[in-house]
Amino acid sequence: MSRFVWNFLGGCTVVSGFLLLTMRNEQATQLPPDQQGTSILFLVLFEALLALIAISCFFPKSHPVTLRVIGVLGVVSCGFNLVQGFRQRDFSYYPMNLFWLAPCLYLIWRGDLGNSALEKK
DSSP: OOHHHHHHHHHHHHHHHHHHHHHHHHHHTTSOGGGHHHHHHHHHHHHHHHHHHHHHHSSGGGHHHHHHHHHHHHHHHHHHHHHHHHHHTOOTTHHHHHHHHHHHHHHHHHSSOSOHHHHHO
């Protein structure tokens, strides 16, 4: 991928972090007080993950790390959706989750998009 694409991905990650913070204010009013602590914890963890992705997008040597983090996030998301589908007895998302699971595992395993051999020539 070109440098522009990596910079664009990093910029979009920064923007999504800011949007997540603004959406948190709207969600905080809808939660009961006993669940707000958990919500803040998950917000901090997700913001840290977004910061890791954004920082590693801007440095070329860390691009494999970026892709592996995105792959781990995809596997966790697929796992969460599969568990939630099983709990709610809604199996309509299973084919799509299984479709996305393979590319996410590939990103974790390889850390590149398959074009590293072409770039080295």
